[in-house]
Amino acid sequence: MKDSKQLIRPIVASRLLLMATLAGPVFEWNSVGAAILPGQTVQGAITATNASDQWTFTANPGNSIIVRVGAVAASGFSPKIQLLSPASALLGSSSGAVAAEVTAGATNGGTFTVVVSAGSSGQTGAYRLSLAQTGSPVMVSPGYQGGPMTNGVMNLGTILTGGLEAWTFAATNGDNLVVRMGRITDTNTFSPLLRLYDPSGALLGTGYYGGVAVEVATRATNSGTFLVVAADGNGVLSGSGDYRLTLAKTGDPVVVSPGQQGGPITNGVMNLGTILTGGLELWTFTATAGEAVIVRMGQITDTNGFSSLLRLYDPSGALLGTGYYGGVAVEVATRATNSGTFLVVAGDGNGVLSGSGEYRLTLAKTGDPVVVSPGQQGGPITNGVMNLGTILTGGLELWTFTATAGEAVIVRMGQITDTNSFSSLLRLYDPNGALLGTGYYGGVAVEVATRATNSGTFLVVAGDGNGVLSGSGDYRLTLAMTGSGLGIPAGDDGGPLAAGINPSGVITTGDMDVYAFTTCEGEVVSLRLDKLTDNGGFTPWLRLYGPYGALLASAAGTATPEATLIATNSGTYIVIVSDGNGVLSGTGTYLLTSNGLSGGMKLCTPAIAGANLNMSGIGGPSDALFILYSTTNVAAPAASWAPVLTNSFDQFGIFNYSGLVDPGQQRQYFRFLVP
Numbered sequence: 001m002k003d004s005k006q007l008i009r010p011i012v013a014s015r016l017l018l019m020a021t022l023a024g025p026v027f028e029w030n031s032v033g034a035a036i037l038p039g040q041t042v043q044g045a046i047t048a049t050n051a052s053d054q055w056t057f058t059a060n061p062g063n064s065i066i067v068r069v070g071a072v073a074a075s076g077f078s079p080k081i082q083l084l085s086p087a088s089a090l091l092g093s094s095s096g097a098v099a100a101e102v103t104a105g106a107t108n109g110g111t112f113t114v115v116v117s118a119g120s121s122g123q124t125g126a127y128r129l130s131l132a133q134t135g136s137p138v139m140v141s142p143g144y145q146g147g148p149m150t151n152g153v154m155n156l157g158t159i160l161t162g163g164l165e166a167w168t169f170a171a172t173n174g175d176n177l178v179v180r181m182g183r184i185t186d187t188n189t190f191s192p193l194l195r196l197y198d199p200s201g202a203l204l205g206t207g208y209y210g211g212v213a214v215e216v217a218t219r220a221t222n223s224g225t226f227l228v229v230a231a232d233g234n235g236v237l238s239g240s241g242d243y244r245l246t247l248a249k250t251g252d253p254v255v256v257s258p259g260q261q262g263g264p265i266t267n268g269v270m271n272l273g274t275i276l277t278g279g280l281e282l283w284t285f286t287a288t289a290g291e292a293v294i295v296r297m298g299q300i301t302d303t304n305g306f307s308s309l310l311r312l313y314d315p316s317g318a319l320l321g322t323g324y325y326g327g328v329a330v331e332v333a334t335r336a337t338n339s340g341t342f343l344v345v346a347g348d349g350n351g352v353l354s355g356s357g358e359y360r361l362t363l364a365k366t367g368d369p370v371v372v373s374p375g376q377q378g379g380p381i382t383n384g385v386m387n388l389g390t391i392l393t394g395g396l397e398l399w400t401f402t403a404t405a406g407e408a409v410i411v412r413m414g415q416i417t418d419t420n421s422f423s424s425l426l427r428l429y430d431p432n433g434a435l436l437g438t439g440y441y442g443g444v445a446v447e448v449a450t451r452a453t454n455s456g457t458f459l460v461v462a463g464d465g466n467g468v469l470s471g472s473g474d475y476r477l478t479l480a481m482t483g484s485g486l487g488i489p490a491g492d493d494g495g496p497l498a499a500g501i502n503p504s505g506v507i508t509t510g511d512m513d514v515y516a517f518t519t520c521e522g523e524v525v526s527l528r529l530d531k532l533t534d535n536g537g538f539t540p541w542l543r544l545y546g547p548y549g550a551l552l553a554s555a556a557g558t559a560t561p562e563a564t565l566i567a568t569n570s571g572t573y574i575v576i577v578s579d580g581n582g583v584l585s586g587t588g589t590y591l592l593t594s595n596g597l598s599g600g601m602k603l604c605t606p607a608i609a610g611a612n613l614n615m616s617g618i619g620g621p622s623d624a625l626f627i628l629y630s631t632t633n634v635a636a637p638a639a640s641w642a643p644v645l646t647n648s649f650d651q652f653g654i655f656n657y658s659g660l661v662d663p664g665q666q667r668q669y670f671r672f673l674v675p
Contacts (some may be wrong), residue, residue, distance in 0.1 A: 025660015298394015
């Protein structure tokens with residue numbers, strides 16, 4: 001008698017009865033070497049007791065193989081499956097109440113055999129057999145799903161008992177990969193099971209949480225065709241149902257499924273999206289190395305514990321950050337280290353990935369113009385002007401201004417209304433993408449005060465800053481800076497001082513009142529701030545800045561802060577009145593008193609040094625043209641005064657003039673005009 005190995009070798013014949021040398025059932029081969037292809041699901045039937053069917057396929061060394069069998073109907077048939085190598089070695093055997101599976105790796109190439117039989121003596125019944133295999137094209141059986149996947153597209157599939165559905169995509173070494181699968185319908189406790197294999201046949205990851213959705217996230221270490229195998233993963237493999245399957249990867253364009261959201265996002269624009277169980281939505285933007293990037297996502301609606309999950313990938317495929325706080329809103333803030341297309345992946349991040357809901361997604365970055373969404377606020381801000389805005393969960397509002405190196409810059413934000421513990425968060429970025437400061441005190445008002453180290457467009461990002469970023473509300477935002485004219489509208493507090501007039505004003509949360517005056521080097525400057533009323537913790541704060549951005553005085557902590565000094569430079573000075581309690585929350589009214597200071601253009605007192613006459617003018621428009629006139633007779637008509645200099649003010653509104661002194665001339669008069 002032949003040995004047992006010879007007895008179970010596949011036979012290509014019409015029918016043959018085989019007897020095992022060991023005690024056990026007698027098996028009868030019913031099929032005659034029928035072929036099954038990778039990705040296919042086929043059906044067969046064990047019609048005689050103790051019979052078996054055999055199916056064959058070819059594989060190469062290194063291929064990973066999964067074969068699964070399941071009973072077609074609830075007939076009490078418990079299938080058994082065996083996998084044989086080309087040398088008839090048993091690679092694996094499994095049986096189950098309704099389904100069974102064998103996984104193996106091919107160590108040699110050739111024809112492999114799958115033997116299907118009853119797991120218990122005397123049983124018969126119909127079965128479903130599926131094959132998933134790396135290294136070969138996927139052939140999808142009619143009525144089943146699978147095959148090539150596209151980046152960003154949500155695919156729909158159906159798992160039947162004993163079924164596997166195989167999907168493929170191409171990736172390049174270094175690409176980051178996220179594959180997610182989620183249950184839509186459920187029969188017999190369908191629990192999604194997801195496996196991802198690389199082109200070499202290595203298993204990169206298995207997604208199995210015993211719930212309604214699973215995910216595999218990894219990074220490709222080689223290039224080629226990757227295999228995704230979707231199946232049921234409950235303990236006895238009995239479940240069946242419909243599912244969603246989504247691929248997110250770097251290195252490919254994003255394609256948006258009908259009815260879903262994603263694709264390019266614009267700086268400052270709030271985007272709306274919807275996460276379904278098993279779904280991911282992909283968004284992209286371009287950035288340049290050095291630019292600051294902030295992406296925020298916030299929940300709008302919630303089903304089954306939807307928890308915002310946000311991932312940001314750079315053009316090389318590197319994961320720059322994951323926003324996951326287990327709450328309603330998340331954020332990734334970073335700085336680009338390379339240039340190209342960045343990928344944002346939005347999804348649910350609760351423990352079992354079961355949540356679904358609508359969300360907001362906002363991009364804030366330097367280096368691009370700011371676009372304001374309809375109904376939102378943002379865009380250019382003017383020195384001294386108070387701006388109003390609204391933060392929604394998942395939202396950021398972006399504001400911009402231009403400044404020159406050396407100028408002092410102060411930005412303040414304060415809460416007006418509060419939902420879900422809205423806490424003001426303020427960030428200021430320079431034109432190169434560097435973060436100059438973050439205002440966050442965990443309270444109602446914040447401020448960033450700094451000095452510009454370069455010139456260009458600066459970005460202000462306003463948002464909520466409570467621990468889980470869940471807050472929303474209205475706010476005020478105010479900019480104060482040197483070197484720039486004040487654009488304060490009529491009727492608002494602030495603006496140029498007028499000689500003999502001491503202005504009064506109102507400070508509200510997030511407010512700063514900015515005043516300006518011009519003075520010449522050597523003149524005395526005296527300022528006093530009186531608190532008139534206190535509407536809640538108001539601590540008057542007086543700050544004085546020089547023409548070139550230096551902080552000359554800062555006084556607070558009393559009801560009447562004061563500052564007195566001698567001007568060391570000629571030019572335009574600014575005075576900032578605000579609240580200075582520890583959390584900047586105070587409100588109240590004040591009176592600002594000075595020693596006759598005023599704004600406007602002025603000629604400073606000329607000075608003679610040797611044979612030279614030196615003089616300067618202040619308070620002119622930045623870079624505007626002016627004409628300096630002179631005469632020896634102050635009563636002469638203006639048209640007869642002779643022009644001695646035609647030039648432009650510098651960026652600070654100042655000009656300097658030097659000319660020779662005529663020793664024989666007893667007096668000379670000057671004036672300057674802006675044409």
